[in-house]
Amino acid sequence: MSSLKTFSVMLTLIAGCCAANVAQAESPAAIQPRGYVVYKTDKAPTIDGKLSDEEWGKIPWSDAFVDIEGADHDAPRHKTRMKMMWDDEALYIAAQLDEPNVWATLKEHDAVIFYDPDFEVFIDPDGDNHMYAELELNALNTTWDLLLNMPYKDGGKPINAWEILGLKTAVAVDGTLNDPTDVDKGWTVEIAWPWKGLQELSTAKFPPVDGDRLRIDFSRVEWDVVVKDGKTQKVPKRPEHNWVWSPQGVINMHRPETWGEALFSTQPIGSVTYKQDPARTYKTLLHSVYYAQKAYHDKNGTFATELAQLDLAGEGYKQVTLQATPLSFRASIQTPEAAGGETWMIDQNSLLQELKEKSAEE
Ligand SMILES: *[C@@H]1O[C@H](CO)[C@@H](O)[C@H](O)[C@H]1NC(C)=O
Ligand SMILES: *[C@@H]1O[C@H](CO)[C@@H](O)[C@H](O)[C@H]1NC(C)=O
Secondary structure (H helix, E strand, O other), X not given: OHHHHHHHHHHHHHHOOOOOOHHHHHOHHHOOOOEXXXXXXXXXXXXXXXXXXXXXXXXXOOOOOEEOOOOOOOOOOOOEEEEEEEOOOEEEEEEEEEOOOOOOOOOOOOOOHHHOOEEEEEEEOOOOOOOEEEEEEXXXXXXXXXXXXXXXXXXXXXXXXXXXXXXXXXXXXEOOOOOOOOOOOEEEEEEEEEHHHHHOOOOOOOOOOOOOEEEEEEEEEEOOEEEEOOEEEEOOOOOOEEEEOOOOOOOOOOOHHHOEXXXXXXXXXXXXXXXXXXXXXXXXXXXXXXXXXXXXXXXXXXXXXXXXXXXXXXXXXXXXXXXXXXXXXXXXXXXXXHHOOOEEEEEOOOOEEEEOOOOOOO
């Protein structure tokens, strides 16, 4: 028990820590993913890009987006917020992007949409870091949907030909599109993402039930522009801004372990206080082992076979079991009863899974 207490104190220290230490800033332990309670609706919204549906009016906005590297970086110059609700058919997403000059050029489905200013959704329906979906759309309502079998850092490949089953999107511009001579208010996005489009990526069952969770994040890409001959143009060679709901700590959205978390509820709207996944602390420890193994492998060409060989400090790691060969590893941890009493494991490709006891017959 006392070791558990030390352990949670240690995690609080890590979580609250400074950005000055680069190694810690890049460690997933330094990130506290944001949470949002997704309430059930009796009536689906009309997907027209306008958020005028009575149902949306009852649903609370998320906190404003922050820089992808964290709230301690430059605040975004325009506000972005999202909301979500659900029913037995779909997850509904709304977003509001303040923007004085709404512009978009790309009209072809599955083009690289973030070359325009865009809004992006990332969903890992069973939270295992593998088989996750990315959807990008611009102010012309042009979409790019892709499937990642695993993150790029683990050798993942994007599958562009994949299409989200039954997806509906719409955009409404509050102002004038591609007219830099006036000042716009911004644009709004409305999405219906049917459960059947997530079910095919997941071992979790959809639609969710009260208390189920989903790893999800939202990102907005914004470019610095100049107006030349009445046209909006990107400032050459300037990287994009990435404003996100739940910050990643690094300029990389392809780290599902630091995405935010949706908590589904059937309770009355506004009545539930978000609490993070009780096993999160333990999953974060496993991710820290994974990143330490990656660093070790980069240096030595093999994985460490003992935890003591890794650059990990803290009591919590005493509870981690490591099994490794030079080419692969599996780190596992048992959560206490209060956090589910489950055994979780992570492997060299960041696959995070619950280890279930095999029954005697197997
Ligand atoms: C947006 O695009 C979708 C799919 O191509 C289409 O069904 C919808 O009508 C469009 N509408 C608006 C308002 O953006
Ligand atoms: C492997 O790399 C780590 C640093 O990541 C270093 O501390 C360790 O000494 C190296 N081990 C070997 C056997 O080279």
